[in-house]
Amino acid sequence: MRRKAPLIVGAGPAGCLAAIALCRGGAEPRLLDRDEKVGDALCGGFLSWRTAQSLRGAGVEPEALGAHPVESLALIAGDFEATAALPSSGFGLSRRALDSALRRRAVGEGARLIVDRVRSVQPDIVEGEEDDYAAEAIFLASGKHDVRGQARPREGDDPALGLRIRIPAHDALHALLSGRIELHLFRGGYAGIVLQEDGSANVCLALRKSLLAGASGQPPALLDRLAATYPAFGERMAFAPPGLTFDTVGSVPYGFIAETTDPGLYRIGDQAAVIPSLAGEGMGIAMDSGNAAARAWLAGRSAPWFQADFAVRAERPVRVAQLIWRIAEAEAGARLLTAATRAVPSLARAAMALTRI
Template identity: 70%
Template sequence: MPPIVLGAGPAGSMAAIMLARAGASPVLIDRDDQVGDALCGGFLSWRSAERLRGIGVDPAALGGHPVGTLALIAGTREATAPLPVEGFGLSRRALDTALRARAVAEGARLEIDRARSVEPGLVEGETRQWKAGAIFLATGKSDVRGQIRPRTAADPALGLRLRLPASERLQAILRGRIELHLFEGGYAGIVLQDGGTANVCLALRKSLLAEAGGDPLALLDWLASQYPRFGERMEFAPRGLAIDTVGSVPYGWIARSSQEGLYRLGDQAAVTPSLAGEGMAIAMASGEAAARAWLSGMNAPRFQQAFARRAGRPVRTAGIIWNLAESDRGGRLLTRLAAGAPWLARAAMALTRI
């Protein structure tokens, strides 16, 4: 039986590409026949861009917005640092479409079905059962029954995302840079993407949403009023703009074991705080590593242990930075350090790379 890859995002598509290139004829299953615009992963580090070019997918050719500068903003203070190598702002719709097409072109068979549960050797779908000796679980931040990740945080993180329409004024502000706005209780990343739109992705403590009455729009309005620089960006958001949400994101979690025949990829393998800009690289690296492990005869438990060791340092480092960044005092400290010693920002970028 050919291997099954569940989830056609960056991790799953990368695994399918590697498996197909080796002649394994994988079945790539995704719940959506039309590629959507996933909430997280709108920035590609230079490492991610390099990996993509290696499989014939060029972020620049997809319309990715080149990014050469990181801007840290805490209150009224801003610090900038050059990225070691140029990255890109690219929508997940554009990236995932290209990766899915590449996987199919390499020989993967794409099937559309929604998984109800997963166990070793079996994916229980809505339309049929899918059986295989090897299953590559790449469902991103969405868990599947039978493979639920533990969530133990007293005040868990949640994600919010909105897309600001193309504007010449906003493009002039954001051109060539990615901004990290640091708040008490979270942060927001803002970057231009293909088509000139701006992706705004926030990771915030759930208690902040509760204080806003559970209303994401009210929470955004409050943040804009408390943090003027963020508020200036939100002036470009028309009323009624769609806000995407995902709850209880287990940042910092790493899968250190797995069941026989079940390879965990992407956010199902390791969840790094997204302020590091390395989530996409971890996703694609896990897909490639898992495919190579299976092709070489390495079982899933051994692969998971090996990948956990590989992901440990970048995820831990990103977690330390995140814990500092989500307090006003810590955010101001990080900004002062980045302004006075830009090499510290570059060192932090290097330590969060996989």
């Protein structure tokens, strides 16, 4: 094996932003991903105004991808609803469209795409099913999925799960959701709903394992129960035809921040920090970490230096979002947040600002 640098594991937003920055800095990165064709990842789907800026800086225009413009946030808890204007326009965009555009841009900038399934990652070496890849610098961008040798700590008794469905386009559903992203708060979790480029509605839930267990571990039964209990959520779910595919991810380590790393191993995206998705900043953290890690490597900064520096920057947005989630997953707390937003919309804008990287 010839030793080359750098190597990026994962061609999602974090990996592609790192590849683009490395190429622009004169490097020739390899971009390793398990899928030849871009799929539609569970997490993501909403781009904040800050994330849209990062995307444009990478040479990708969300409007050119047909992204649905989002001007306001709606908080819904039972019979309580409040809205607040976003500081600037955000967008609803599927991960398939986003990741495809970023991968094309990274390859166009000079990154070499390699398709292989990773078995394990260790300092200086990535073991794949087809080959082993040596590198002086490895950028780990495998998202919420851990790889052998680099597992993150998991929550204990009642971990968080992720679940997603896509509701087909419908004129009446479009009228409900046009121009806004909704956060439906319920005991033990929440659901974010936003229209995407094809008019479909992306419904992404973060919930405690116990909530799913209470529905016999069956996602359709859980959504039926939530729809029956929470009228506004039920109104949206009425447009969901039977037999929709459920995407799931288990034991999401919300609140995780990587403060240390091995020499030569730059942890980026969800491998660097996992912010509760109600903040709408997951894509922002992914892109920012990819850019920052690439700049650190180009400047000769070590992986441990980058990791410690990025951990400091991620601390405030992740902890604030974590606190908001803890309040919101109790029914009384959800109603309090909604009532406060209705009374003083600027509080929601302040929370938005505090949860930006």
